[in-house]
Amino acid sequence: MSEATRTLPVSDTGGAAGSSASSIWQAIKNGFPYFLGFFSLFFIWHVVAVYVVASVLFPPPYAVLLRAIELLQDGVLVENVGASLQRIIIGFIAGSLIGIPIGLIIGSFPLARKILEPWTESLRFIPSVAMITIAVIWFGIGEPSKIFLIIYTTVFIVILNTAAGVGAISANKIRAAQALGANSRQIFFLVALPATVPYILTGMRIAMANSFTTIVAAELVAANAGLGVMLWQGRMYMQIGDIFVALVSLCILGFTADRLFRFGVARFAGRYDVTP
Amino acid sequence: MALISLADVGKSFRSREGRSWSAVADFNLTLEDGEFYCLLGPSGCGKSTILSLLAGFTLPSAGRLELSGKPIKGASRDRGVVFQGDDSLYPWLTAVENVEFGLRLRGVDRRERRDRAMQYLELVGLRGQEGKHPSELSGGMKQRVQIARALANEPRILLMDEPFGALDAQTRGAMQVELRRIWERMKVTVVFITHDIDEAIVLGTRVGVMTAGPGGTLKKNLPIDIPGERTRGDPRYIALYEEIHALVREEVLRANARRAA
Ligand SMILES: Nc1ncnc2c1ncn2[C@@H]1O[C@H](COP(=O)(O)OP(=O)(O)OP(=O)(O)O)[C@@H](O)[C@H]1O
Numbered sequence A: 001m002s003e004a005t006r007t008l009p010v011s012d013t014g015g016a017a018g019s020s021a022s023s024i025w026q027a028i029k030n031g032f033p034y035f036l037g038f039f040s041l042f043f044i045w046h047v048v049a050v051y052v053v054a055s056v057l058f059p060p061p062y063a064v065l066l067r068a069i070e071l072l073q074d075g076v077l078v079e080n081v082g083a084s085l086q087r088i089i090i091g092f093i094a095g096s097l098i099g100i101p102i103g104l105i106i107g108s109f110p111l112a113r114k115i116l117e118p119w120t121e122s123l124r125f126i127p128s129v130a131m132i133t134i135a136v137i138w139f140g141i142g143e144p145s146k147i148f149l150i151i152y153t154t155v156f157i158v159i160l161n162t163a164a165g166v167g168a169i170s171a172n173k174i175r176a177a178q179a180l181g182a183n184s185r186q187i188f189f190l191v192a193l194p195a196t197v198p199y200i201l202t203g204m205r206i207a208m209a210n211s212f213t214t215i216v217a218a219e220l221v222a223a224n225a226g227l228g229v230m231l232w233q234g235r236m237y238m239q240i241g242d243i244f245v246a247l248v249s250l251c252i253l254g255f256t257a258d259r260l261f262r263f264g265v266a267r268f269a270g271r272y273d274v275t276p
Numbered sequence B: 001m002a003l004i005s006l007a008d009v010g011k012s013f014r015s016r017e018g019r020s021w022s023a024v025a026d027f028n029l030t031l032e033d034g035e036f037y038c039l040l041g042p043s044g045c046g047k048s049t050i051l052s053l054l055a056g057f058t059l060p061s062a063g064r065l066e067l068s069g070k071p072i073k074g075a076s077r078d079r080g081v082v083f084q085g086d087d088s089l090y091p092w093l094t095a096v097e098n099v100e101f102g103l104r105l106r107g108v109d110r111r112e113r114r115d116r117a118m119q120y121l122e123l124v125g126l127r128g129q130e131g132k133h134p135s136e137l138s139g140g141m142k143q144r145v146q147i148a149r150a151l152a153n154e155p156r157i158l159l160m161d162e163p164f165g166a167l168d169a170q171t172r173g174a175m176q177v178e179l180r181r182i183w184e185r186m187k188v189t190v191v192f193i194t195h196d197i198d199e200a201i202v203l204g205t206r207v208g209v210m211t212a213g214p215g216g217t218l219k220k221n222l223p224i225d226i227p228g229e230r231t232r233g234d235p236r237y238i239a240l241y242e243e244i245h246a247l248v249r250e251e252v253l254r255a256n257a258r259r260a261a
């Protein structure tokens, strides 16, 4: 008993100090529940598809995998995933680049807040999906309308979170800098901005997730390529397999993007206390 | 001329309902260069408010605050501040980066500011902890990082709000000795808020006791002229302790009575 409780913290520090065998073991121990979770997902899918539903309308995982390999080989999957991903990345980056400075301004200057809040507080309630028709009318069915929609999705969430982050900076952080001799430019770049980084990243992460919703919806309505197009054509030609490949691709893309983001946050901003 | 003077200083805050609340009122005090002034008083009497006025973070609602004869209009590098609580540290910087922050603002080059920051970290007993972020430090360690940060900037006046509140008795004792030594060596003027009467007597050249709020004001100033080592065995120490204790006790009782009413 006492042995066990004592070895726990010891193995903790020992692992960090880095005997590589034990850290691999640690990684396996930490990763196993995740593996189990994913495995059960596919397993239950398989059971339900094969034994419960038993219909061509609900293919089991291996059938979807086979179809995915086919689509990969003829390049269709890569083309569609690439199209969707490219739109998301461009729109997301542009939206963040627009949203961060606006959020910083709203958070820093009460006057700017009063002037800009009517914009953000009314426009953000129009779901980007509702903007699809007007985006297509304005920008056509090509890339610009999709990118516009992703920017629309991203910008308000980033603005809101950034402004909230600026508002949450404790007065003493600013005061400490003033008493150390900081001018307002230094306070902005060396205190306010870094203090807001965790909030900005949180906003971007939510925006990224929402971008997937928007892009699929937009592509369903009007596009030449993309996962939404794949889903639509799957319905038109009753290609159930294609629909499932698109759905699974969305799972994988969303999961990967979110993980990458979290990893980035931990890597670059882990030192920024995320609970301020 | 006095280094700092407060004449009939008052500060009121407006509550959310719009009522005005007087935190301090009719506060009069002059501080000479080189003093070590300790401010005592019941919780909520307005000690931090006074410190924040001295720092220049807030402006008085009434009266005049002057530094070397000039009104205090804002914060400045000549007045270093150690805050009550630890939310003034920068969580994205390491301990040593926090300490050298003031030097960095001034453009002191990297090597030199690192050296100086390390000296002050050593002084507060945090050698070996320089690479840690505030979230990895204990409450008392964070407090010491704050002290090192203020000292590294070498201010003329040091404003400290219960800086040793979070420390254990041993560390507190060591820090008191260190602070006293720094005060002697660097010829700084210190305004030091504390709840600990012993601490005030050991450190100060003068102790001020405030009345309970609202409208806290200075009740009495007592000079501490006990030369040499100040120990609890000394009869002058005991007499002073008794006097301050009685003054503070009276105000704490008054504050409690007011709260009960
Ligand atoms: N920003 C503020 N807004 C409104 N009221 C305030 C503000 N700051 C302080 N007060 C009020 O002023 C009074 C004095 O507060 P202050 O922080 O100066 O007390 P203190 O003597 O430092 O207490 P403690 O020993 O507990 O730190 C309190 O009643 C407090 O509620």
Ligand SMILES: [Mg+2]
Residues within 6 Å of the ligand: B047, B048, B049, B084, B161
């Ligand atoms: Mg206080």
